[in-house]
Amino acid sequence: MSEKQKTLICGDVNGNFNILFSRVESIVKKSGAFDVLLCVGNFFGDDNSQLDAYRMRTRTVPVTTYVFGPSNSDHVNFYCEEGSEIAPNIIYMGKRGIFTTSADVKIAYLTGLSRRELGKDIPMCTFEPSDCSAVRDACFRGQSEYRGVDVLITTLWPAGIQQDETQKIDVEQDCLSDLIAWLAIHVKPRYHFVPSKEKFYERQPYRNQSIHQDYREGATRFIGLAPVGNKSKEKWIYACSLQPVTKMRMTDLLQATTDETPCPYDAEMLKQHQPGKVVKFTGNGQFFFNMDAQDDDSGKRKRKSGDNPERKRKEIDQDSCWFCLASPSVEKHLVICVGTHCYLALAKGPLVPYHVLILPIAHHQSVTKAPDEVIAEIKQFKSALKQFYSSLDKLVVFFERNFKTTHMQIQCVPVPRASSLQLLEVFQDEAGINSIQMEVLPPYADMKQVTLPGAPYFHAELPSGEQIYAKTPKHFPLQFGRDVLSSGPILNCEDKSDWRQCLLSKDEEDSYVASFREKFKPFDFTVDADSDSD
Template sequence: MNWDHGILFIECLLFFWIICCDYYFSLVCGDVGGNFKQLFTRVASVQKKAGPFESLFCVGEFFGDDNSEWEPYASGEKKVPISTYVLGPTKASHLRYYEDKDGCDLCENVTYLGRKGLYAAGSGLQIAYLSGRECEDTADDAQFSPNDLEALKVICKMSDSKYKGVDILLTSQWPQGVDKYGTSVEEVRTLEVGSSVIAQMALDLRPRYHFSGLEGVFYERQPYRNHQILGEKPRHVTRFVALANVGNPQKRKFLYAFNIVPMKHLDEKELCKQPPDVTECPFKYNASLCEAGQDETSAQFFYDSKALQKKQNKRRPGDQGGGQAKKHAQPPGPCWFCLGSPEVEKHLVVSVGIQCYVALAKGGLIPEHVLIAPIGHHQSTVTAPDDVIEEIEQYKLSLKKCFKSRNQDVVFFERNYKTAHLQVQAVPIPTTQKDEVKETFVGLALCQNIELAEIPKHSVLKQIVPAGAPYFYAETPNGERLLYRITKGFPLQFGREAMADQTLLNMPDKVDWRNCKSSKPEETDMANNFRKMFEKFDFNLQ
């Protein structure tokens, strides 16, 4: 082969490889309705003939009235052929199949995403999702309201100051009036069955693809604009696709294959190309709907402690301005960890600082298992401001000193995956076992096909992990720092499982926090005991 031709051939291969690496190949299906065998058989066939595809997303109802086909997959007798992500139910009667409303693994390779959120898939793909049907008053977790719209807007836009949109939006219900300016859907009266909340969501989030189910038909709308011609600079278009039910007798399309380059890898010109069949946007801004959501989500921050108020009016070295404390970031809706939220179980709180607080972990592995959390609403250490991070580090140092006085060392870990509020877990172990921590975490990770990497001791996490990206992070007593960038499903109890291992706490029955519940009086006693133990190490009291 001519040398120049050889170089050209290699360059072409490299170019092709780079392009393919940016693409995300995926499948989407409509309502499964309990027809698991037919779905996964079809997916396996498509995967073999046209794959590989990285994932399968299911919109609409995953479970049905007859779920007898689910048992072989739940038991592990049969294996799901692809990483599968499903939305939650739209019927209250199906809630029993979802163990954790905020997201959980239903079986190997099948993950329930949760009620709402932003999922970061491989290659940086951003996927927003909302489960359930619209209802003015959300009576159960199979419904959503304008409150959820505002929460999802905050989740998506907080992670990127130069927000352009999301790559994919998954909803079970259709957006109201989606067929306006496009091909009409004879069998679906979109103004009646569609959701005004989802229409507003599509307008605000600007997805490049929007997938829905529930109505039993396949409908692929012409792409629509996300900008006003001459009035706004060009933006990318949105493609709406609705899928039929799996196993429908009319043989309507229920499985859709597509590939997409995440918008973060596209330049502005490529991203904003307008196809020839593009239409006007079918949705109009609904001011009353947005105001209703904002009214519901505006939270009042309070904490009934005079000591806290006194501390917040103090100035610490390096504070700017007068003694007035900076207002804490507010949550978009109910939050179990924002200290000013009525949902917080304040009897568990053992120390309160200016930016953060320490509380006993609900269902802790041991009575001294605590968590450090910001008072205001911040999702992770990557997105939290510097003053919050500084106080977290102060609390870590104080906890280390406290446990050291008891011949213990402490392990810290954080999971930024299917969580809305930053929590740094702190679990003490006997000093004699501190050398086992890294090996235990890494060993458990290997068993679960997780590549837990050690990062430099003095590196800054937010310089390694992009804002909004899910991750698991742990610090060992020996100073090792372990990180896993989550790309697909991740075991929610991984940190607890490692700590409960026989090499550390040897408490395999306590991996699930729900097996460790105590009564409120018992929790109050444990909090009082910890508060007394920690008092002389608490920097807020010195």
């Protein structure tokens, strides 16, 4: 495999599929095969009839094509499920995320329009500050030394990029976004592509900022591509050979060019998104929230000197607990089945469709504080789930985080059998990155003998039978278990590491629950328990 990935990028296609793929085919004949084609902006248009020939295979797509979006509400129904093919060799990637190609090129994307700028929400076509956070976090995940990403694709232009002294560029105000500027200065792409409504625009490279004044960062090339087949004959397709940023020599990555310019964004944005803070951006009055640190900050504000935090932790209002089954706050439609002491429920924002939780019916904080009869039924649920997942040709990882939680939750996540040998290594790598001291416990180790009741910990049970245990430090990452399992070697869905970023609609949740309940019937020991109680 070549060290560089030959890449084509185009602007708004707008349904002009024949023009696009004919041009790509001629480029391939002239310059040799290309690895990928990235479609920036609107792929569909008012008339999409040309796509029928590609779906029927009477015409072929010459290069594997990735489509993002949508950003037009009229086109929503044209898109398929994320990761599926719109037509042979045309793959829909969704509106946000990051993926790594077979050549190790990292491509991050956040498409659509800002809901805060529009003042309204258009399903699938808008993004929020939390989407920016999710993409940024996915770019950083798993990297002890962050160099940047190879490509960033956005629909909106980053505010400030138009302030170019070398050439005049007219960009409509509603195409500019402070949030995209924030994302760009944080993820440091080598190339940033956007669709341009009329003209082609290539800015001189700018040097990225660092929070350390004596540290030099790589440079970014910003390119706006005109619509495919535009009448003005403005450039709408761009070709480049990308060597992955992770494989570049630092001397090459940091090499300056004669036309290089300073970063067009305010360096203060690098300091924004501090733990627990709400940051107001200048310009369009947008706000950015660090949702992960909300508990930390609110806890510090409310705690007074002399308070006993352990005493307050015990004063739980069970009526407001999300997980006590008798509580009016529990989302009953997520419940799959109920035993004598525990119940099974669909996880909120599941990593995969069969990701569920084992929870005690009554209020117990953790496994280490639960009565023996609850522990016994948890083991029954685990045994039943192992058999169930095995029938789907899957293995299962169980994990519990007793840190900043009040009601015990055991996450049950099915994983591919092929990932079994990598699970322990990925857990250990993620622990190392986060400076977490992790121990591997022998099979059948009892958590009540490992740690004191009520002490915070993270615990996972792997398909091999090995158990992972870690005392949680003060700044333990709340999504640690999901970070590991969503990573490329395991489930390869890194944009789902935070459950709040992949919430389902109630209809989707109902569908997931019904499907799980039906397929779980042969393994559901609670049916007998239900009939005994009737």
